[in-house]
């Protein structure tokens with residue numbers, strides 16, 4: 001048995017989970033790893049806040065030096081944000097401490113420099129909890145996919161937006177209504193911008209890209225669309241046609257050491273795709289590579305216990321698993337933003353019944369560079385037109401020819417093409433015609 | 436860089452995949468692990484068989500001693516079966532060699548003894564490829580779920596039966612037809628007994644139970660039902676009512692260090708369950724525990740490349756990850772076979788229209804110990820009755836009261852209850868009434 005002194009920086013959602021886990025699950029951890037973790041100090045901002053945690057008071061301090069100087073071998077950073085988290089982590093390295101963090105923003109923005117500083121000081125920096133909550137995705141990529149060249153990541157990486165989209169679909173409620181209720185129930189932050197606009201997912205995608213493609217793409221170079229303008233109508237139309245709408249984080253590498261494209265935005269997934277059924281606060285990551293072919297990991301992407309689970313695993317693995325050397329290059333390697341496959345789903349409310357001029361529509365579309373893969377019209381009104389189109393230049397944004405007269409109500413990329421032909425896609429309830 | 440001599444025992448599907456991977460993916464393996472694997476000898480049974488593998492001939496031998504004596508640090512056993520695989524592995528241990536194997540039968544039946552022998556000789560025995568093909572399920576349980584007490588496993592562990600059930604559902608074809616075609620196409624063995632009767636899945640479940648529950652349950656104590664008698668009618672009825680039928684491997688531990696129940700058999704899963712959409716040759720494992728809550732891993736459960744991926748990861752991890760001590764007790768701890776939740780789906784073709792005597796049916800059922808959770812009748816004939824029932828004694832097998840006159844066409848356990856209320860369950864197309 002080895003005793004390990006632990007410093008805990010932050011005692012919010014994740015910090016509380018870690019504190020409880022080190023107490024309640026100490027026996028199994030000890031049995032399986034022969035490591036006994038002892039908390040030496042806990043840093044908080046507000047020392048007089050009431051904490052419903054037995055035995056916590058004697059550890060609490062507001063002075064980082066107290067924690068740093070209390071015989072700590074590993075520091076857990078669960079404060080969040082860039083500062084003072086970053087400075088505290090660097091000071092921990094300098095004091096010879098390993099660091100475990102859940103801080104996706106910091107790791108996405110300064111992970112490479114921090115990893116170098118850790119290496120220079122002969123200590124480890126682990127951050128499993130920063131992506132996918134309880135899902136051991138980083139560990140899996142680092143230790144169980146070393147023989148595969150990964151070329152594509154598709155992920156649902158943000159629980160808040162997935163929860164909102166799931167409830168909007170279920171309840172046919174508007175984005176605003178569901179968001180307000182989610183905030184009320186604690187599923188969304190008071191300031192939901194980072195989640196809703198896809199920034200949180202972009203942080204995580206940037207981290208995944210470093211491991212999967214060994215390429216660093218700064219967050220501001222990730223193409224990003226939020227979910228604010230999605231309507232319950234759009235969700236209903238897509239569902240009826242056999243698709244789920246998800247905020248997808250997609251990464252693709254074109255050839256070994258080739259350029260990498262990273263995007264976050266709402267996309268249609270065939271209902272038969274492994275990620276289409278990932279609902280509520282669940283996260284999932286689908287990886288594709290040459291040897292393993294494809295692997296999907298799914299679990300709870302946030303919350304006190306799942307996130308604490310990832311922190312605890314890192315805590316043990318600092319002392320169990322080999323130090324990882326950084327194989328990721330610092331520089332962005334020729335980022336190109338290209339949509340996967342280039343298919344888009346477009347839904348138009350046309351002014352004239354569609355059925356009368358299908359030929360003209362097709363001609364107009366093809367003049368403008370579109371191929372129609374699938375088309376459906378509403379048999380009752382004849383005025384609603386759903387199209388899966390592919391444009392020759394695979395542009396990420398597409399607009400329809402002007403002579404196709406109508407309001408465009410949906411215009412989204414379609415992902416996961418290879419699953420589109422599977423059996424479980426609902427047959428659309430509108431007439432399907434191939435032009 | 437460290438050079439490692441490798442012996443390869445067997446050059447069938449998996450052996451070929453490993454040989455190719457060590458050649459084609461050597462560069463990434465070397466870059467990420469600093470290990471250079473060099474094949475020293477390959478053992479086969481038939482030396483004159485034509486092998487379509489460049490450069491393989493010079494390694495081939497039919498004498499195990501040739502391989503054992505050629506400066507090998509790790510032996511890959513992909514022959515399969517109990518003997519001579521077992522003896523070869525023991526001889527490798529005695530010669531100070533680590534062993535990586537894909538042999539589920541051997542590990543399920545003699546894994547504990549072999550692990551002890553490895554430990555005695557100061558070497559490792561790894562067997563990731565024995566469960567779930569390319570899915571790194573064993574590694575995940577051993578290295579990334581050490582802080583969680585797992586209490587339930589639900590898995591689709593056999594690709595052949597999953598492929599057959601998927602095609603039977605899609606094509607409304609009979610078991611016999613699909614099996615014959617699957618054999619023809621190489622998705623099923625010439626002798627499919629072990630797959631079809633659930634033995635292959637039972638081997639894998641036994642291995643998972645040792646890691647998840649630290650309890651050894653011998654394969655012959657796993658309750659087991661095959662898929663031979665499933666009809667396309669049954670699949671259609673279940674699908675219409677919102678369920679998929681899967682050959683599920685289920686393990687549950689009742690309390691810490693408590694008794695463990697392991698079962699393999701066809702079961703209904705609500706279509707919203709993460710495993711319900713796992714189709715074709717895919718495998719998936721859903722784990723539930725106290726800290727992580729739940730995690731699902733999914734991927735290709737067999738085949739040359741995915742299985743080779745698991746072997747390659749083990750090969751690297753023998754030299755990278757800490758030796759695992761066995762925490763599993765030898766003896767079965769109070770096995771009790773209890774169905775999860777105890778719900779069953781029963782479908783009866785009644786002689787009289789059901790609607791006329793619903794009350795009597797309910798009374799008859801409750802006299803016999805059943806509670807009805809859900810009931811549906813076919814509005815057209817009125818003679819078909821679908822019931823979700825729960826029996827007070829949770830018996831694994833249930834029969835209906837004799838005075839409920841009719842042919843029982845389906846009688847299966849229902850799993851994954853917590854997902855049953857999700858949005859994506861198809862609304863049944865028959866009338867739903869609650870008694």
Ligand SMILES: NC(=O)c1ccc[n+]([C@@H]2O[C@H](COP(=O)([O-])OP(=O)(O)OC[C@H]3O[C@@H](n4cnc5c(N)ncnc54)[C@H](OP(=O)(O)O)[C@@H]3O)[C@@H](O)[C@H]2O)c1
Pocket residue numbers: 009010011012013014015043044045046047049077078079080081083084102103104105129130133301302303304307
């Ligand atoms: N919540 C999740 O489910 C989740 C999941 C994955 C990753 N993460 C990441 O985990 C980190 C923590 O998240 P959280 O949800 O636990 O945050 P939180 O609930 O807001 O807790 C933050 C904690 O840090 C303390 N703190 C804040 N500023 C400080 C300062 N300047 N000096 C000292 N202590 C300070 C706070 O002290 P007081 O208690 O005194 O206010 C509080 O205890 C973030 O990086 C987040 O992105 C969270």
Ligand SMILES: NC(=O)c1ccc[n+]([C@@H]2O[C@H](COP(=O)([O-])OP(=O)(O)OC[C@H]3O[C@@H](n4cnc5c(N)ncnc54)[C@H](OP(=O)(O)O)[C@@H]3O)[C@@H](O)[C@H]2O)c1
Pocket residue numbers: 444445446447448449450478479480481482484512513514515516518519537538539540564565568736737738739742
């Ligand atoms: N196939 C899969 O997708 C898969 C997936 C997971 C796990 N596994 C496991 O992996 C193992 C190998 O499966 P496989 O499908 O690769 O089997 P396979 O295609 O039947 O190949 C078996 C190989 O072992 C050799 N062999 C058989 N008996 C031998 C003996 N007595 N002495 C020396 N060599 C002998 C054969 O030699 P010849 O070539 O001369 O006949 C052949 O090369 C099994 O334990 C299986 O359960 C397979």
